[in-house]
Amino acid sequence: MSSPGEIITRNLHTVRQTIAATARAAGRNPEEIRLIAVSKNQPRAAIEAAVGAGQRAFGENTVQEALAKIPHFTGRGLEWHFIGHLQSNKARFIPGNFSWVHALDSLKLAQRLSRLAQEQGAVVNTLIEVNVARDPRKHGVAPEALFPLLEQLLRENPSGIALRGLMAIGPHPAAEPELRAAFAAVRKLRDDCRRRFGAKDFTELSMGMSGDYIAAVTEGATMLRVGTAIFGGRGREDN
Numbered sequence: 001m002s003s004p005g006e007i008i009t010r011n012l013h014t015v016r017q018t019i020a021a022t023a024r025a026a027g028r029n030p031e032e033i034r035l036i037a038v039s040k041n042q043p044r045a046a047i048e049a050a051v052g053a054g055q056r057a058f059g060e061n062t063v064q065e066a067l068a069k070i071p072h073f074t075g076r077g078l079e080w081h082f083i084g085h086l087q088s089n090k091a092r093f094i095p096g097n098f099s100w101v102h103a104l105d106s107l108k109l110a111q112r113l114s115r116l117a118q119e120q121g122a123v124v125n126t127l128i129e130v131n132v133a134r135d136p137r138k139h140g141v142a143p144e145a146l147f148p149l150l151e152q153l154l155r156e157n158p159s160g161i162a163l164r165g166l167m168a169i170g171p172h173p174a175a176e177p178e179l180r181a182a183f184a185a186v187r188k189l190r191d192d193c194r195r196r197f198g199a200k201d202f203t204e205l206s207m208g209m210s211g212d213y214i215a216a217v218t219e220g221a222t223m224l225r226v227g228t229a230i231f232g233g234r235g236r237e238d239n
């Protein structure tokens with residue numbers, strides 16, 4: 001029998017190898033892909049095990065749960081990503097705790113985060129979530145609403161937040177060709193944003209989860225949000 005920590009170490013190793021092999025097969029440099037271990041609904045010991053196996057970037061999707069964990073890892077060089085839908089009354093907990101917010105979807109939230117980040121002297125990296133599958137159950141901006149939102153954001157240029165790219169959740173369930181097409185569409189949107197607005201730091205593509213990260217790597221993801229493939233089941237599935 002393996003201990004939970006040994007299983008996490010082995011899973012991380014497997015995921016990293018798969019990312020590297022897929023990246024090379026696609027002619028990409030594996031170094032340009034950041035693996036975010038999604039630790040939502042996982043105990044602190046699971047995060048500890050992943051840290052022991054060299055993992056540095058972690059993702060959480062509720063502020064309350066994250067705030068119960070993050071302080072225990074102060075000074076360990078970890079990088080926390082907020083990957084859930086951020087309610088504006090929770091935004092004040094972001095600067096100082098999270099260096100990345102993956103699901104920016106309104107000017108109002110950007111303005112609020114900007115003000116809070118400035119107050120704390122922090123910089124929050126943000127990604128705009130695109131609802132590429134046009135799934136009414138999902139958050140994010142519709143593809144046709146992306147340019148107008150980005151244009152407004154760039155015009156206001158709020159201090160304290162950096163606009164770094166796009167985030168998307170792949171269609172589910174979906175076969176490989178459909179997944180690849182959806183991820184390729186997000187990549188194209190990012191490229192169009194960069195070209196149209198000359199946004200040179202708008203480079204990131206957060207896409208790919210346990211079930212579809214291989215397709216995401218092939219189609220250009222720079223950030224993968226992987227939970228169950230690293231930690232195993234969460235026991236309670238909440239989204």
Ligand SMILES: *Cc1c(COP(=O)(O)O)cnc(C)c1O
Nearest residue numbers: 038061083209210225226227228
């Ligand atoms: C939970 C979650 C993930 C990780 O999902 P797994 O299928 O466990 O890899 C990734 N992204 C978001 C936005 C999530 O909420």
